Amino acid sequence: MLDVQKIRKDFPILNRTVNGKPLIYFDNAATSQTPQQVIDVIVDYYSNFNANIHRGVHSLSQEATDAYEQARIKIQNHFNAKESHEIIFTSGTTHSINLVANGFSSLLKKGDEIIVSALEHHSNIVPWQMLCERTGASLKVIPMNENGELILSDYDALLNENTKLVFVNHISNALGTINPIEYIIEKAHAVGAAVLVDGAQSCPHIKPDVQALDVDFYVCSAHKLCGPTGVGMLYGKEAWLNKLPPYQGGGEMIAEVSFEKTTYAGLPHKFEAGTPNICGGIAFGAAIDYMNNIGFENIAKYEQELLDYGSEQLQQIEGLKIYGTAKEKTSVISFNVGTIHPYDIGTILDKMGIAVRTGHHCAQPIMDFYKIPGTIRASFMFYNTKEEIDAFIVALKKAIMMLS
Numbered sequence: 001m002l003d004v005q006k007i008r009k010d011f012p013i014l015n016r017t018v019n020g021k022p023l024i025y026f027d028n029a030a031t032s033q034t035p036q037q038v039i040d041v042i043v044d045y046y047s048n049f050n051a052n053i054h055r056g057v058h059s060l061s062q063e064a065t066d067a068y069e070q071a072r073i074k075i076q077n078h079f080n081a082k083e084s085h086e087i088i089f090t091s092g093t094t095h096s097i098n099l100v101a102n103g104f105s106s107l108l109k110k111g112d113e114i115i116v117s118a119l120e121h122h123s124n125i126v127p128w129q130m131l132c133e134r135t136g137a138s139l140k141v142i143p144m145n146e147n148g149e150l151i152l153s154d155y156d157a158l159l160n161e162n163t164k165l166v167f168v169n170h171i172s173n174a175l176g177t178i179n180p181i182e183y184i185i186e187k188a189h190a191v192g193a194a195v196l197v198d199g200a201q202s203c204p205h206i207k208p209d210v211q212a213l214d215v216d217f218y219v220c221s222a223h224k225l226c227g228p229t230g231v232g233m234l235y236g237k238e239a240w241l242n243k244l245p246p247y248q249g250g251g252e253m254i255a256e257v258s259f260e261k262t263t264y265a266g267l268p269h270k271f272e273a274g275t276p277n278i279c280g281g282i283a284f285g286a287a288i289d290y291m292n293n294i295g296f297e298n299i300a301k302y303e304q305e306l307l308d309y310g311s312e313q314l315q316q317i318e319g320l321k322i323y324g325t326a327k328e329k330t331s332v333i334s335f336n337v338g339t340i341h342p343y344d345i346g347t348i349l350d351k352m353g354i355a356v357r358t359g360h361h362c363a364q365p366i367m368d369f370y371k372i373p374g375t376i377r378a379s380f381m382f383y384n385t386k387e388e389i390d391a392f393i394v395a396l397k398k399a400i401m402m403l404s
């Protein structure tokens, strides 16, 4: 089992106060907090072996290169990728998605179809719209129901021999819905389409196995799973990564350069132009170690308790409506209270030291579906507690009284 009081000691930020009150951090779906073990790795890197990688003969450069490549192998093992060169370091989910979308520019033509889901984050909608503009392909959307679940019979009906790509998030950041990606992948493959899964919101809570899923591309950001910002990864099946052209030109990504012709480096370097976020990559590996030490089964079980407890407490508040009541969901609760604007509640909660997110959560189509401008979103990680939820409920009731 998970010892939350012990775990909380790993996170220095959880000791601070905000507006004179102990911090209660419920904005984990936007970014998670960083444990001392990961902070130590960052400090160690800049204190002891900061150097550019892959090009130096000197010791520091070799140490940095080794640590960076070991992090790649950690990530490979974590996601159970077949090859370490199927893991591409990127600056995060958004970069990973754009890398793939850009690569498909040369593989799509007019009449081709791309399917996305109604539950997507903007970073998983805009790159595909841009791809459609460049290629003449068209975008189809899997609709959702009132509970915030994708309507799979409608998905089946959208699939046909023109479908080339399907893009769906594993877990919705706005509602917490866990999508049935096994089903989505299998059906897409049956018509010969590739699937990219946005794992930004799933990787903090579950441990995906990319080979078992048979997914073509899987992407995430380190900062949502206790790592630093500005680093993430793209997993791609080797055959797909070989088919895609490089995304950016520069150092690291070439084999030979002359003014007549440049030949590209092999995987993964073909997609890693320029000096990467070396320290970030190493710290990403450390974050994965940290989470695995706690154990994803323990994390899932504990977070389910927080979700159940939080949902129960919130539902007792008069006029409060929770959006996203899928059977399969993670520890994200999106809600509104009557006609009170989410921003007003969020502002008062902040005065009481409580960090929640308010707004459309980069998922405006979902808000349009419910015909609301936004929600208040409380999202829990394994370092949150029931006592924090209790304090949040008391503060929320106060805020509602002040605003009604």
Ligand SMILES: *Cc1c(COP(=O)(O)O)cnc(C)c1O
Pocket (backbone or CB within 6 Å): 029, 030, 091, 092, 093, 094, 095, 121, 123, 124, 169, 171, 172, 173, 198, 199, 200, 201, 221
């Ligand atoms: C956070 C998030 C993103 C964007 O991640 P970045 O780190 O900002 O690139 C994309 N999709 C989902 C589902 C997210 O939760």
